[in-house]
Amino acid sequence: MSSVAKLPWDTKKPTLHEAAGFDVERVRADFPILQQKAHGHKLVYLDNAATSQKPKAMIDAIVHYYEHENANIHRGVHYLSEIATEEYENARKVVQEFLHAAHPSEIIFVRSTTEAINLVAQTYGRTHVGAGDEVLITAMEHHSNIVPWQLLCEEKGAKLQIAPINDKGELLLDEFEKLLRPGTKIVSLGHLSNALGTINPLAQIVRLAHAHGVPVLVDGAQAAPRLPLNVRELDCDFYAFSGHKAYGPTGIGILYGKLALLEKMPPYQGGGDMISSVTFEKTLYNKVPHKFEAGTPDMSGAVGLRAAIEYLNGLGMENIEKHEHELLAYATGKVSAIPGVRLIGTAKEKAGVLSFVMDGVHPHDIGTILDQDGIAIRTGHHCAQPLMDRFGVDATARASFGLYNTKEEIDALVQGIQKVQEVFA
Amino acid sequence: MPDLRDLYQELILEHSKAPRNYRELTTPDRKAEGYNPLCGDRFTVYLKMQGDSIQDIGFQGSGCAISKASASMMTQTLKGKTQTEAQEFFERFHKVVTGQAASTNGHQELGKLAVFSGVSEFPMRVKCATLAWHTLQAALEGKQDAVSTE
Numbered sequence: 001m002s003s004v005a006k007l008p009w010d011t012k013k014p015t016l017h018e019a020a021g022f023d024v025e026r027v028r029a030d031f032p033i034l035q036q037k038a039h040g041h042k043l044v045y046l047d048n049a050a051t052s053q054k055p056k057a058m059i060d061a062i063v064h065y066y067e068h069e070n071a072n073i074h075r076g077v078h079y080l081s082e083i084a085t086e087e088y089e090n091a092r093k094v095v096q097e098f099l100h101a102a103h104p105s106e107i108i109f110v111r112s113t114t115e116a117i118n119l120v121a122q123t124y125g126r127t128h129v130g131a132g133d134e135v136l137i138t139a140m141e142h143h144s145n146i147v148p149w150q151l152l153c154e155e156k157g158a159k160l161q162i163a164p165i166n167d168k169g170e171l172l173l174d175e176f177e178k179l180l181r182p183g184t185k186i187v188s189l190g191h192l193s194n195a196l197g198t199i200n201p202l203a204q205i206v207r208l209a210h211a212h213g214v215p216v217l218v219d220g221a222q223a224a225p226r227l228p229l230n231v232r233e234l235d236c237d238f239y240a241f242s243g244h245k246a247y248g249p250t251g252i253g254i255l256y257g258k259l260a261l262l263e264k265m266p267p268y269q270g271g272g273d274m275i276s277s278v279t280f281e282k283t284l285y286n287k288v289p290h291k292f293e294a295g296t297p298d299m300s301g302a303v304g305l306r307a308a309i310e311y312l313n314g315l316g317m318e319n320i321e322k323h324e325h326e327l328l329a330y331a332t333g334k335v336s337a338i339p340g341v342r343l344i345g346t347a348k349e350k351a352g353v354l355s356f357v358m359d360g361v362h363p364h365d366i367g368t369i370l371d372q373d374g375i376a377i378r379t380g381h382h383c384a385q386p387l388m389d390r391f392g393v394d395a396t397a398r399a400s401f402g403l404y405n406t407k408e409e410i411d412a413l414v415q416g417i418q419k420v421q422e423v424f425a
Numbered sequence: 426m427p428d429l430r431d432l433y434q435e436l437i438l439e440h441s442k443a444p445r446n447y448r449e450l451t452t453p454d455r456k457a458e459g460y461n462p463l464c465g466d467r468f469t470v471y472l473k474m475q476g477d478s479i480q481d482i483g484f485q486g487s488g489c490a491i492s493k494a495s496a497s498m499m500t501q502t503l504k505g506k507t508q509t510e511a512q513e514f515f516e517r518f519h520k521v522v523t524g525q526a527a528s529t530n531g532h533q534e535l536g537k538l539a540v541f542s543g544v545s546e547f548p549m550r551v552k553c554a555t556l557a558w559h560t561l562q563a564a565l566e567g568k569q570d571a572v573s574t575e
Contacts, residue, residue: 039427360442362489364464365433368547372429381465394465394487423433424490 022319028404030055030311041374044409049194049222049353049400050378052247054308061307062249065300072296074273088299091306092289098309099239099256100230106262108255108289109297113221114144116240116255117188119292120217121148123265124238129185131157136184136214138163138171138200139390140193143383145219149188158185165390169196169345173204180212187216191223195382195398196345197328197353199227206235215261221245225402226324226352228317231256243301247403248308252301255292262288269294312403320403324352327401331410335399338417344396355382355396358417361424363397369423370416377413431543432550433490436498441490446500448483458571459486459560461552466492470560477507484560489553491544496557498538508565514538515558521545522554 028034033053036043045053065087071080073088089104096104110116125148129135135149139162146160153160161184163176171189180187187209192199202218209216215237223229224241231239238261243252257265267274267285271294276284285291312320331354336343340359358366367379378398381388388394399413450456450471459468466488473481482500487493499518503511517535520526524545544554563572 362487362493364466364489364550364553365491368432368550369429372427380463385465388465394467423429424438 022315022323024323024404024406027315028406030057031404032056032059034404038374038376039372042412044373044375044412046399046401046405046409046413047376047378048225048402048405049245049382049398051244051250052225052402053404054249055247055311057311058248058304058307062300062304065303069303070299073299074290084299087306088297088302091302094306094309095254098229098313099254100232101256102232103259105288106256106259108257108262108292109302110240110253110255110292111251111298112244112253113219113240113242114148114253116238116253117145117217117219118148119255119268120186120188120238120240120257121152123268123292124215124261125149125152125186126156127266129153129156129158133158133183133185134161134179134181135159136161136163136176136179136187138176138189139165140169140171140196140198140387141188141190141384142194142219142221143385144221145188145190146386162386163189165198168347169193169198170347170349171198171200171205173201173208176205177208180209180214184212184214187214188219189216190219190221192220192226192351192353193345193384193387194222194353194400195355195384195387195396196347197350197355197400198345198347199223199349199351201349202234202236210235222352225312225320227321237261243305243308246305246308247311249301249304252298252305254305259288262292265292267291267294271295273297315403321351323403324401324405327405327407327410328352328354330407331399331401331413334410334414335417338414338421340421341417344391344393353398353400355398357393357396358420361420363395365424366397366417366420369420370413373412373416373419375409375413375416427543427546432547434540434543436537436540437494438490440494440497444484444493444497446483446497446504447485449485450481450483453483455564455567457560457564457568459556459563460571460573461488461492461556462573463552464489466553466556468492468496468557468560470496470557470564472561472564477509479503479506479508479511482561484557488556489550491541491550491553492556495541495554498540499557499561502536502538503561511561511565515562518558519555522551 031053069083071084073085092104092107095107161179206216217238218236220239220241225246237258239256244250274286274294276286344355363379380395453471454474455472468486471483484496521542522544559572
């Protein structure tokens, strides 16, 4: 890893919050929605793996964009178009620095992690995966990292291979390696499991895959808001994440891809902005990244995502990771100590997510009873039905943490769980 | 503000813990599967018909307390009823759980099933309460595909 060349933004600047220490109460004041009540109780928002709440700075950035900067980008010659184009491209650079990517052209704006994965499946996948080939994913994937590959495999007559996990929810690396075969054309896996909280050993996985000449796509939807990221150190070939889970707006996501790969890939969608010239006989495509950004993009979304990332940078991703690690450790101790409660996902390396089931009580009932006390959790299969089957459960209750959560909120969760047990006693 | 006790009434909790007619019929005339993809609830309803009447009814599957209790009490209520009566019960039940029953009349006609009136305060749970009923309807209509609440 030390062989990675240093870029200017690799040197970390001390942040404001670092100087003062991570002050969760001050952080909470940045989020307007957290100031309100739910069912007459203080809102305890523990559904961050579904979507995060938004800091005022992010909301203000979008308002400012529409009040002062809005115009279509890349083709106007007028004042506003110039500003809007600059804002959009600056946002790309901020994402580049956030991921520690080498070039801004490696950052493609998409709608979501889901769209990023579909883009790779439909471009890189369709040109590289043929009949009898294999696509390798893991048993802990979200549906968005299963179905795009199923569609591709069905079309091409290829096979989807699933790397198994153990009862703790950890990937079995030796089994994974055995599945890297001559016909394996791409590996696609999550960085951090939305249903279990497992952090996959990505650097090791990428090394194994690359040793077999197989590129790796990483679904970073849950990791981007929780862990410091460096795609050049990880050496992954593609990295996808969504704005809305990372304290940014809905409707915008990022696909990072290594430039050499992106340049060879065919376009995903056709339309304006992705072309350099069009005649009815022949169209020449625009350069990367514009080749993959057909149509008017989500400009305000890009501006909002930039503001969210700048907010995260201000707090420091290391501080956020540490804060959430403490919360998870505290919650794991408290919740697993409740008789009749069983954690689903007990990997050694975990972040952000606490999934559990209770004897004799369906997760849906847990969710409704907690909600009455203002506690928002997610219940269900978490878009990971094969994973639920693996653990022999229909559903789990999931508390997932964000940078603004507190130990007091976890105490409220524990009290809520005890209340569930009283109702069903 | 909705009260949890309105939703989780004693009778509902009791049925969810010890569901009645929770069995597969050995020679059903009709059966159907119902599925709520949002929460993963899944039930199969089995029917033994005698002419137009439900001679025997059973169900199996997994789901939350509301869906299980609803299925259990539905089977109790409908044994011996005609198809038309079953349909009328469903319509009344649906009105009560969605808060559309005009008066307490609707509740009275439902009998014990009126304990589900609290569901109307919890719109997210209406699908739980009606899953077994939708499944029953599919069985009565002889539908082959699993019914879904979505």
